[in-house]
Amino acid sequence: MRLAVPSNSCVVTSKKQNRRSREFKAHVEFLLFLLPSLLFLVLFTYLPIVRSVVESLMSYDVGSRCNRFVGFMNYSDLFSDPVFWKAVSNNLVYAVCTVIPTIALSFLFAVILNTNVKFQGFYRLSLFYPSVLPMAAASMVWVFLFNPAYGIINHALARLGFEVNADWLNEAPYALVAIIIVGIWKYVGYYMLFFLAGLQGIDNSLYEAADIEGATKWDKFCHITFPLMTPTTFMVGIVAAVNSFQAVDQVHVMTRGGPFNSTNMLMYYIYQNGFLYWNTGLASAASVFLFAILLIGTGIYFTLLNKKIQYER
């Protein structure tokens, strides 16, 4: 017995080693498969993030013509810049005013187009079409649509009885509204696809059962469709929210942040400071801020909402 114990333990360790080496092999394989995309992620995402953090602590000194360490100076400059706070508040307005309508509209369109409407394919295509266009090109078209003299929007509104007479892209509250409209228009079709896919995954027997129980259309929507779509809604919500903080193309093309910064948003602010004024330190600090906010925001969103989501499987 005494002799048996060590021999026994020896067997156990060799088994353990065996498992370890197998695990190790699996890890290596796993890494090898990941390597190509990981390489690009590291090169173009992780390294730049690290670099931004480093740059945000440096400032270019004109006297010595080199970068020097300045601690948190860029951050204090950033937080004392009223234009930065203007960009943050504009971005929050933009986020709220695009994400909610986008989700509502794309959900609505998906529900409608999931039924047997006539010309279903045509409607789906028309709604999805904007997401195929490059944002910059689409924005250029909107510049013409919003023109007060010959653009169709003011004319159409006047026909409908709303005399707006807004010089959309040149007047303060309107310019941001215009940017928001384009933001919604561009992505509704795209998110609609997610909802459509989600809707088609719902088991039809649930509706049949509800029909037998005598449920109304509204009941079915509230108690079957909506709850079963929460994972999709959750996913679309987070993607749309992150997206709204990266809006920059339409700002650059339509307003360049004007009039008087009323359409300036975080990404454009970073671009202005980084690539127009060459204030790399400040721009990096703003990037780190944006990164942190998005990270924290996503974290909170995941932990809070994940609990309430009803998963089908």
Next chain:
Amino acid sequence: MKRTLAVLTSMALLVVMISGGVGAAPKKQVLRFYYPVGVAGPLAKAVGDLCDEFNSSQSEVLVDPIYSGGYAETMQRCITAAKSGNPPDIAVMTGADMWVSIDADIIIPLQPFIDKSGGDSFISPFYQAFLNDCEISGQIYGIPFQKSTPIFYYNKDMFREAGLDPNSGPKDWNELVEYAKKLTVRKGNTVTRWGLEIPVDQWIYTGMIMQAGGTISNKAGNRIALNTPEGIEALSFMKSLAMDYKVMPSRRLFGDSSADFVAGKTAMMYNSTGNLTFVRQNATFDWGVSFLPAGKVRAVPTGGGHLVVFNGISRERQEAAWKFITWLTSPANAAKWSVASGYVPVRKDAFNVAEMKQYVARYPQALVARDQLQYARREEPASHEGRQISQLITVMLESVLAGNEKLSDALNGVQNKIDTVLAPFSKK
């Protein structure tokens, strides 16, 4: 397998042939030339043609013209390329960007080259106002290439309708207001045709400060004064046009104004001489240009791009770059470029070139642009961080013209911001 081998062999052969071919010819300096196209038009082709002509005129230097977007994008490419150790050899830059480039240590002073090319006799044919833009801390860093000034455009047909003299624009600010009032057409409370459009841009505003008799930057380029009696006067004048008389919209960019002008949505406008070609090609009515209406004094700011040579390239390349620059700005080529682009010729003797004479005879507007040059002043803000300061001034202007901020608050605010931006440069 056989086929792959054949393809590979022929490719290898081709490579050998190509490299052998280049190696056999006398070694050429290949220069990279980053150029922006600031104003609409097929200017990229015109630049390409000029470079081709230069390349075939001699055998030592080969200039490779690289279109690089607008001025801002060109600057982005220049700085990022230079910082990564691979600068272009020549580029076209605005005055403000030259200040930034000097602070980033990526371009070189040109005085040694000018001296070699004849010193004063080389430089004196250029318009002095343009040379002023190139002089930074007592050194010349650029050679004027595509230069413009604001000029006054007006619709002669509308002048006739309103009973105004179609042969000349308003002479001064008072007349400008008077004309604009007569030319604005309203339907009820809404304006259906503006009397005047002034692009919301610091270029025009700083020009008006000059017209009010003020100065803006100091020689060292580390102080910009806007909160001065002249700064206030110019700003209140612009504000009154938009807010009191309501003869001008509160915000139009350069492109919007020229689109409105050719569409008959405004009777008069301030715009760049660089837009002459666009207006000529698109206006369907009788139009004219004149000097900018004078304030207390007659003055007009300059603008546009200059040729610069980069730091961090070999001396031979810099010399080759200089060779190209002198060729490109010779009287004949300055005239050719002016005719192709609509920019004002950068030197006086370009007007003696036959091609330019014909052009001027056909389009006398070019003469107005030339004659206005006698009142030309250096482009502002002529200072460090010029681009950021321009943007600060423009944003302030937008805010005041829209009635978003009180004039004195806005000026105080922008002056404080500018002082903060320039603080590191005054300590030096």
